[in-house]
Amino acid sequence: MLDISTWFNDLLAGNVIFTADTLGYYWEGLVTTTQLVFLSLVAGLIIAVPLAIMRSSKHKWISLPVYFFTYVFRGTPLLIQLYIIYYGVVFIDGIQESFLWPVLREAFYPALIAFTLNTAAYTTEIFRGAIKATAKGEIEAARAYGMSQNLMMRRIILPSAFRRALPAYGNEVIFMLHASAIASVVTLMDLTGAARFVYARYYAPFEAFLFVAAIYLCLTFAILFFFRYLEKRLLAHLRPQDA
Amino acid sequence: MKKLLSLSLLGLAVAAASSAHARDYDNVRIGVDVPYEPMEFRTAEGELTGFDIDLGNELCDRMGVTCEWVEQEWDGIVPGLMSRNYDAIMSSMTINDERREQVLFSDPYITMPSAWFAASDLGINEATKETLEGMTIGVQRGTLQDNYVTDNFSDVANISRYSTADDMVLDMEAERLDIVFLDFPIGQSTLLESEEAEYVVIGERISEPKEYFGDGFGIAFRQRDEALAEKFNEALAEVQEDGTYDEIYSRYFGEEE
Known part of the structure; x- marks a missing residue:
């Protein structure tokens, strides 16, 4: 342990910008970014599955409201959504006295809500596309077995739709990571926030931003690796068989 | 022939180099971070105004150059000067040693203390490590207030950093912040005169230690533009001598104390 700390100090010796302090800010930023992206992806995924099923419904009164939701959130920049949720809620009368305020007061939760x-x-639109692309034969076969609509959805359509959606969803995860860089405009000390802090304090744009770019690259690499593994496992039946 | 050509090319290069070196500034672009009332802000009609703006325009008139104001957010204002987006910064920038390593400063043209501002019901009389424990402090990112608060209070309080002073005031009114640390006149014109809620100054106005609070506001130039800085200094001395400075000062801060 002692070896590591002396090695660390030697490494940083004579370095004006990357002191233990600023690395601490980057670390804090890494934790915030990871939490924010991970939690919003999990919550977004949970919301998206029922929405995608509703969106593929034959009944207009079920699919239209969901279409409206996806249209609004895909049709406006995330930055604007974040501004509206962070600065906009303040103008609702009495919000400071309501039970929601302890949550909305912190910058983290408005950002989490916007990202989610x-x-x-x-994700709803990605899944909906995958559900629509289910082969007709599979559905006909399920009907021939006498499966109910629900059972068919659970056993036949969703499992194959998830697999089809996997590559597109992997992209969405990476987009989300990169989109999270705007969190610093609402005072969150995420990775980009840490970089902006170091940049403003030491007037060192190259060092501050190249370092943070390298961290984002590492995170993206981890995500790519994870999805490649998932695809290998879950899409194994689509690969050509070895002789 | 070939030699002649290369000689003339060399001559051209030298001429170009020397003209770049002794560049005459007929047109000076000045970087400014807006809004920062009353130093620089826009009127309801959208016109750029403020103490820095009026003084800067006056200086340019004296020097016989045309000035153009370029807006730039604070945290990128020094890099913007280096990358020649503008030739000077006149934006309430405090002269201190950290910045002197990066830029060349004019003589200070105004000194300005910082102060803590909070809602009148916060219930503290002075800002110390003990009284600020657990509170959320607002500062503008990359300012000397940011450096001071980061170095002295980051272990006991949460620090929220904003891109503009306006965002910070908005979050103060939203009650997301307990207390903010600002240049005194800025807090005075944005918070003390606010109609949203009642704000007060907590403790004394602060201008010590010098390593943070520096030697007043200066105009910043690239290190090599010494001639330009000298021209500004001469104009500044002239304006201070003949009373124009006092006139501009009283326009924004009332009578000189």
Whole structure:
């Protein structure tokens, strides 16, 4: 342990910008970014599955409201959504006295809400596309077995739709990571926020932003790796068989 | 022939280089971070005004050059000067050693203390580590107030950093912030005169230690533009001598104290 700390100090010796302090800010930023992106992706995914099913419904009164939601959130910039949720809620009368205020007061939760709704909208459309692309033969076969609509959805349509959606969803995860860079406009100390802080304090744009770009690259690499693994496992039946 | 050509090319290069070196500034672009009332802000009609703006325009008139104001957010204002987006910064920039390593400063043209501002019901009389414990402090990112608060209070309080002073005031009114640390006149014109809620100054106005609060506001130039800085200094001395400075000062801060 002692070795590591002396090695660390030697490494930083004579370095004006990357002191233990600024690395601390980057670390804090990494934690915030990871939390924000992970939580919003999980929550967005949970919301998106029922929405995607509703969106593929034959009944207009079920699919239209969902279409309206995805249209609004895909049709406006995430930055604007974040501004509206962070600065806009303040103008609702009595919000400071309501039970919601402890949550909305912190910058983290308005950002989490904006990111969740945004990724839910995109994920809904990704899944809906995958559900629509289910082969007719599979559905006919399920009907021939006498499956109910629900059972067919659960056993036949959704499992194959998830697999089809996987590559597109992997892209959405990476987009979300990069979109999270705007969190610093509402004072969150995410990775980009840490970089902006270091940049403003030391007037060192190259060092501050190249370093943070490298961290984003590492995160993206981890995500790519994870999805490649998932695709290998879940889409194994689509690969050509080895002789 | 070939030699002649290369000689003349060399001559051209030298001429170009020397003209770049002794560049005459007929047209000076000045970087400014807006809004920062009353130093620089826009009127309801959208016109750029403020103490820095009026003084800067006056200086340019004296020097016989045309000035153009270029808006730039604070955290990128020094890099913008380096990358030649503008030739000077006149934007309430405090002269201190950290910045002197990057830019060349004019003589200080105004000194300005910082102060803590909070809602009148916050219930503290001075800002210390003990009284600020657990509170959320608002500062503008990359300012000397940011450096001061980061170095002295980041272990006991949460610090929220904003791109503009306006965003910070908005979050103060929203009650997301407990207390903010600002240049005194800025807080005075944005918070103390606010109609949303009642704000007060907490404790004394602060201008020590010098390593943070520096030697007053200066106009910043690129290190090599010494001639330009000298021209501004001469104009500044002239304006201060003949009373024009006092006139501009009283326009924004009332009578000189």
